[in-house]
Amino acid sequence: MAGIDNITGRILQVAQGEVDKVLAAAEDQAKEILGKADLKAESIAKAAGARSEQQTKLYAARVKSSAESTRKKALLSAKQEIIDSVIDKAYNQLINQDAASYFEMMQKILAKTVRAEKGTIALPAADLARVPDSFKKAVSKIAEDKGGELKFAEKAANIDSGFVLSYGGIEENCSLRSIFAANRDQIQDTICKVLFS
The missing domain is CATH 1.10.287 (Helix Hairpins)
Structure with missing residues (x-):
């Protein structure tokens, strides 16, 4: 990253x-x-x-x-x-950020969160409008490399960025907002060290 x-x-x-x-x-x-x-x-x-x-x-x-x-x-x-x-x-x-950089970042996040199962990936409406074919291919390859399979969901995810993975009815929210929220303490500590030390 x-x-x-x-x-x-x-x-x-x-x-x-x-x-x-x-x-x-x-x-x-x-x-x-x-x-x-x-x-x-x-x-x-x-x-x-x-x-x-x-x-x-x-x-x-x-x-x-x-x-x-x-x-x-x-x-x-x-x-x-x-x-x-x-x-x-x-x-x-x-x-x-520009679409190429954004979807490259999404690939890296996906590589860390994908499971060795069949599932779906749902993107927000804004991303569906700009998703490149290279990202779609990368999603399939990343899932296959982990021993799984991902298909794109027909409906847009109700998030503003990132994606939602769904495996057997269980959803994993991989939106940037949820990633920031989950790592807020670590992010704050890093900022404090850089700015106030």
Whole structure:
């Protein structure tokens, strides 16, 4: 799946610029929060002349701790936004790539999911309109190489990309959306390592 890796690499490069902007904005916001907390702590300390110095310091420490917690939440939220954006961009680039690259990717996914049984493969309506004969031949060969047989379903699958395999009434959803969902944690971990390490 070198094509996916290349696309993901390009998306990650573009996302790095977004990461820097969002993190800088979050850091500015965090500094502003901490600055306000310091001012509030000073104000409280001055106003609390009757309170003991220790109580004032404890309260000021709690205010700073709360501000730091707010800063960390803002950074975490910004990072999650970036990760979601990168995943969405990767998904959209994969489903919108040229037909040759798209169906080559589908062949690779099929090679990993096909069984040594007789079954059917259903494509979404959008893919049925653009499926090349070379893909149809490749589907038959991939199935035969595994000791199985696949015929194209007459009805379109109710998915936006990928395919659905059916063996004896049991369906296996191989849409890109379901593949992304099944691997979301791994994808997020990879993005985090690349962008935030």
